[in-house]
Amino acid sequence: MVDFKSDRYTLDTLLGEGNFGSVYKALDKKTDTFVAIKIEKSQKISQIDMEIDVLQHVSGEEGFPKLIDFGKYGDKSYVVMSLLGQNLHKKFQSIRKIINVETVLDIGLQCLQRIKTLHECYYLHRDLKPQQYLIDDDLHVCLVDFGLCKKFMNSKLMIHIPYTDNRPFVGTANYASLNTHLGIQQSRRDDLESFCYILSYLLNGQLPWIPVDKTKYDEKTIKKMKTSVAPSNLFSSSSLVQFFVYVKSLSFEKVPDYQYLFELINQALFEEKSSSMSIFTVDGSTNSRSSKKLKKKRSRKRTVVNSKFKRSNLCRSLDNINVSVNDSDGTMVCDQLPEFKDRKAFKETLLKAAAENPLVQEKLNCCVM
Numbered sequence: 001m002v003d004f005k006s007d008r009y010t011l012d013t014l015l016g017e018g019n020f021g022s023v024y025k026a027l028d029k030k031t032d033t034f035v036a037i038k039i040e041k042s043q044k045i046s047q048i049d050m051e052i053d054v055l056q057h058v059s060g061e062e063g064f065p066k067l068i069d070f071g072k073y074g075d076k077s078y079v080v081m082s083l084l085g086q087n088l089h090k091k092f093q094s095i096r097k098i099i100n101v102e103t104v105l106d107i108g109l110q111c112l113q114r115i116k117t118l119h120e121c122y123y124l125h126r127d128l129k130p131q132q133y134l135i136d137d138d139l140h141v142c143l144v145d146f147g148l149c150k151k152f153m154n155s156k157l158m159i160h161i162p163y164t165d166n167r168p169f170v171g172t173a174n175y176a177s178l179n180t181h182l183g184i185q186q187s188r189r190d191d192l193e194s195f196c197y198i199l200s201y202l203l204n205g206q207l208p209w210i211p212v213d214k215t216k217y218d219e220k221t222i223k224k225m226k227t228s229v230a231p232s233n234l235f236s237s238s239s240l241v242q243f244f245v246y247v248k249s250l251s252f253e254k255v256p257d258y259q260y261l262f263e264l265i266n267q268a269l270f271e272e273k274s275s276s277m278s279i280f281t282v283d284g285s286t287n288s289r290s291s292k293k294l295k296k297k298r299s300r301k302r303t304v305v306n307s308k309f310k311r312s313n314l315c316r317s318l319d320n321i322n323v324s325v326n327d328s329d330g331t332m333v334c335d336q337l338p339e340f341k342d343r344k345a346f347k348e349t350l351l352k353a354a355a356e357n358p359l360v361q362e363k364l365n366c367c368v369m
């Protein structure tokens, strides 16, 4: 644990560690509540001033941490903020990237709203990635980590920062915009491009430059892959393809039409709702159960649109959930919830079965989530 002593705060557990600091859960003895403290690693260029600056502007806005305190302990600067949930990246890892598409799109809407709020305060985030979104048990999303933010507009004179190139790379290679790789000064369009990569990652469980087998590409290779990526490689929904194409068409200073972007996600949500085939059977059986036991269980399984699951499927342990569709014989199509990469194939199988068998179609119609 980092050397940090304070009359007011008692460090509890480490919540996360980044390149620039460590974040701890701590007890605030003054208010008798738990808070989050970010303690900066000693370094030449401090980011904590920008973090505090942005927090002072966004504190109190929906989906942002509240700034509680800041100061210095020895040569280390720290900032205290409200304690939030787990980061989206970890959350998705812990449920093995299995989550229904509607919930991902709901989360996506919140992620986009946070970017809009930050832009309305004239800040760019410049390091958007799933790790920067924290999510609580009610699936409420907050944005954190403002150390790399940059003011893009002089709020008094309303003058936009100028277009420049040959800039050093700022951000995280996997989610950075292509222009960031190319050394072009970032503006609002770049945060939105990062958002597209985050959304694609959450929907598909991978990005062309972040394969599921954990291969890591270097920044140059990622840049090359982004140069040639087709929108359809990122999204299967035509509305989301439109979203990506719009973001890529934005000029440097252009104010993005956020309303249009929200509508496109809502459109994707609508498309998904009308075609979704996710049918969940909660029967308590584990994947390792013998087929005999499974068969017995299956005979009394409930095909449900589990309301708790629907409301909060990110928070449940999915270990005991099987995916199935009952045809006329009660045949189980799939033993486990499919990984995202298999979801498309799974849906195709179901659609095919439904097209061939009206009874399956009927079951699907009444079980669509």
Ligand SMILES: Nc1ncnc2c1ncn2[C@@H]1O[C@H](COP(=O)(O)OP(=O)(O)OP(=O)(O)O)[C@@H](O)[C@H]1O
Pocket (backbone or CB within 6 Å): 015, 016, 017, 018, 019, 020, 021, 022, 023, 036, 038, 065, 081, 082, 083, 084, 085, 086, 087, 127, 131, 132, 134, 144, 145, 146, 147
């Ligand atoms: N307010 C908070 N409440 C709970 N957990 C938090 C909070 N702030 C940060 N964390 C956790 O700590 C992790 C690292 O935080 P943060 O990204 O701010 O640190 P960083 O050192 O700037 O990281 P990076 O190297 O990614 O820039 C987050 O991903 C999250 O898991």
